[in-house]
Amino acid sequence: MTSIQTLLPTYASINLTALAHNLSCIKRYLAPDCQVMAIVKANAYGHGVVETAQALARQGIERFAVASLDEGIALRQAGLSTSIVVLGALFEEQISDLVAHRLTPVVSDAHILPVLIKATQSHPAPYPIHLKVETGMGRLGFSPAELPPLFDERLLGGPLQVEGLMTHLADADGKDSSVTERQLETFGAVLNQIRQRGITLPFVHTANSAAIVRFPHAHFSLVRPGIMLYGYHTLPDTVPAPDLRPVLSLRTTVVQRRTIPQGGTVSYNGTFVATRPTRIAVLPIGYADGYSRRLSQRGLVLIQGRRVPIVGLVCMDMIMVDVTDLAPVRIGEPVTLIGQQGEESIWADEVAAWIGTIPYEILCGIGSRVPRLYESD
Ligand SMILES: Cc1ncc(COP(=O)(O)O)c(C=O)c1O
Known part of the structure; x- marks a missing residue:
């Protein structure tokens, strides 16, 4: 199995078409x-x-x-x-x-x-x-x-x-x-x-x-636009939202699967205790990559186009998610932390809201060891 998932398990893809689209959107106000x-x-x-x-x-x-x-x-x-x-x-x-x-x-x-x-x-x-x-x-x-x-x-x-x-x-x-x-x-x-x-x-x-x-x-x-170029805004609801497209997606890959029994725990300090036999997928991204530890037990990621929850504490280099409700998950299966997968999407403003911050901090925080790949539509 050689694919982007196995060569580069964790990466950010940057859509330059979306960047150009956002610039045109900004110019329409000027x-x-x-x-x-x-x-x-x-x-x-x-x-x-x-x-x-x-x-x-x-x-x-x-x-x-x-x-x-x-x-x-x-x-x-x-x-x-x-x-x-x-x-x-x-x-x-x-x-x-x-x-x-x-x-x-x-x-x-x-x-x-x-x-x-x-x-x-x-x-x-x-x-x-x-x-x-x-x-x-x-x-x-x-x-x-x-x-x-x-x-x-x-x-x-x-x-x-x-x-x-x-x-x-x-x-x-x-x-x-x-x-x-x-x-x-x-x-x-x-x-x-x-x-x-x-x-x-x-x-x-x-x-x-x-x-x-x-x-x-x-x-x-x-x-001097910043955040709008990257596809987000923090305008109040009373203002008509600009037509923006988020530029960055953050993706990773399942590297291991395990099933834990009812009562089993996941990650440091055993903060997650399984209430049923639980299928866990291990993902190679952690707070050293900018995926905040505050997302522990709170964040969601997309696998098979569906939202699944992070269980236990976010580690420096890994997170674990509960995939019990999905079809069997493969090693090498793609995971989206920020972006679109199938019909579902999670964007940086939603991740920010989960932990009481702004999309700026989520985007700027993506670590230097996460490779950026550039693409156009
Ligand atoms: C002096 C200055 N101008 C412009 C900006 C861009 O702000 P925004 O990202 O909200 O467009 C910043 C960002 O903080 C700034 O410090």
């Missing part, structure tokens, strides 16, 4: 001159940063954003020549690497500006930077009062070009839109003060996925 900066941080939300970015570049995306210097360098080293913005805070010691790889920093604090100026002094063209203003997320950024006067100082001249002004919305997927409206108002006031100084900002951006759908006036000239 004015024709509004650009997309694809958020591919955290290994493209678990989808594999290089292949995802390359697939999006083939779809015409020219701007990407990552969280850290390392993520940006990985993309450059893979040959991506587009704009790559590093969203996270940078230390002085990281600036020479940043500039060597032509990565665009988001500056959230003035202390880094002299270091950037020094590092880019001999750069042939003005070096692009984005400035971040903090308007309610309570995270990175200049305070609204601090930012406009910076333009009166020499700090922003010289080799640096302020290519973008941004903020991050804290509650764009919340039920009440007033928090977002207040943030946008604060941001708008800062933007006006900067424009009144005669400064042109090529890119003004505030909108994550939820704001793309809900707040058209937050789009400005660039939007």
